[in-house]
Amino acid sequence: MALTIKDNKVVYVAPPKRLTVKEKKMLEDAPVNHKLIKRATSRKYNIV
Amino acid sequence: MLELKKYTSKNVSYRLGIDILSHVELSTRVEQEQRERDFIEDICKRVQKASTVLYLLKHNNDTLGFVALSVSSIGDFPSLQIDYLFVNHAFRGKTLEILDNLKTSTYLIEFAIKLAKEIQEQAGLRYLVLLPDNDKLQDVYKNIGFLNLPKQDWLYIKL
Numbered sequence: 730m731a732l733t734i735k736d737n738k739v740v741y742v743a744p745p746k747r748l749t750v751k752e753k754k755m756l757e758d759a760p761v762n763h764k765l766i767k768r769a770t771s772r773k774y775n776i777v
Numbered sequence: 778m779l780e781l782k783k784y785t786s787k788n789v790s791y792r793l794g795i796d797i798l799s800h801v802e803l804s805t806r807v808e809q810e811q812r813e814r815d816f817i818e819d820i821c822k823r824v825q826k827a828s829t830v831l832y833l834l835k836h837n838n839d840t841l842g843f844v845a846l847s848v849s850s851i852g853d854f855p856s857l858q859i860d861y862l863f864v865n866h867a868f869r870g871k872t873l874e875i876l877d878n879l880k881t882s883t884y885l886i887e888f889a890i891k892l893a894k895e896i897q898e899q900a901g902l903r904y905l906v907l908l909p910d911n912d913k914l915q916d917v918y919k920n921i922g923f924l925n926l927p928k929q930d931w932l933y934i935k936l
Contacts, residue, residue, distance in 0.1 A: 731847075731860045731908055732816050739819040741860075744906050744931050748852035752926050756854060756904070759935040765922040766936070769887035770894050772877065775780045776832070 779836050779875050781888065786827035794821035797833065800840040802866035813863065820845045820861045829860045834885060836875050841868050844885040846892065851906050851933060857893040859907035862886070883921055893936050904933040 731742050748756070784793060794817055803810040823829040829845040842864035849858035864881045876884040886905075893905045907923070908931050909915045915932070919925065923932035 731849075731858055732819060733908075733910070734812060734815065739815050741823075742908055744849055744851040744856065744858065744908075745929060746850070746852065748926075752929070753852055755926055756852065756933065756935070759924055759933070761935050762922045765887070765934070766890055766894065769890035772887065772891065774888050774891065775778070777780045777782050 779834075782833040782835060784824050784831040784833065786825055789821070789824045789831075791825065793824065793831075794818045797821070797840065797843070801842075801863075804866055816861055817863065823847075823860065832885070832888065834881065834888075836873075839865075839868075841865055841873075841876075842881045842885060844889055846889060849906065851904055851931060854903040855901045856904040856906045856933070857889065857896060857902060859886070859889055859905070862907070882917070886918075886921055890934065890936070897936055902936060904935055906931055906933045908932070 732739055733742055734740070790796070797817055798814065803813045820829060820831065823845070824831050829847045831843055831845045833843040834841040842862070844862045845860040847858050847860050849856050862882060862885055868881050870880065872878050872880050879887070889905055893902055896902050907918065909918055915925070918932050923934055925932050
C-alpha cells in the first residue's frame with residue numbers, strides 16, 4: 730500500500746527518503762528470507 | 778485457469794476501475810467499502826499514467842484480487858513498491874488450493890517477490906516495500922515475512 734486518504738482524497742505516500750544511520754544499518758543487516766524467496770521464485774505464474 | 782492479467786498504460790482502458798469494481802466484492806463495512814472503491818479508482822488512474830502496473834489475479838470467471846507495483850526507494854536503496862494490494866472480499870482469509878494452498882494476499886506478494894528478483898537481475902534493486910493500511914495488516918504482512926523499521930510504518934523484504 731502506498732495510498733491513504735486525507736481530507737477525503739486519496740493521496741500517494743512515498744517511503745521515507747531520509748533514514749537515520751541506525752535505520753540504514755538495520756536495512757543493510759536485515760536477513761534475506763531465502764525460504765520465502767525460493768518458494769516465490771520457483772513458482773510459475775501465468776501472466777497474460 | 779489461473780492467470781495474472783497485466784495492465785500497463787499501453788493496454789489499460791479508462792473502464793478498468795469500473796470493470797474491477799463490477800467483478801469484486803468490497804468490504805461489508807460502509808466506510809471501508811468507500812475507501813476500497815476510492816483506492817481502486819485511484820490506482821487505475823495511476824495505471825493510465827504509467828505510474829504503476831497492475832496485475833489482476835483471476836481464476837476462470839472469479840477475480841481474486843490484484844497487486845499494483847512501481848519503482849521506488851527507501852532511503853537511497855532502490856526498491857519495488859507495492860502501491861496497492863486488494864483481495865476480493867469473497868476470498869479474504871481463505872487459503873485456496875489453486876494458489877498452492879496460499880491466501881490470495883500471500884500469493885500476490887510472492888508474485889511481487891518473483892518480479893522483484895527478475896528485475897534485480899537487470900537493474901539494482903534491494904527491497905520490496907509496502908505501507909500497510911492499518912495495524913492489523915502490519916501483523917498479517919509480518920507473518921508473511923516482511924520486516925519493519927522502528928518508528929516507521931513501512932515494511933520491507935530484503936531481496
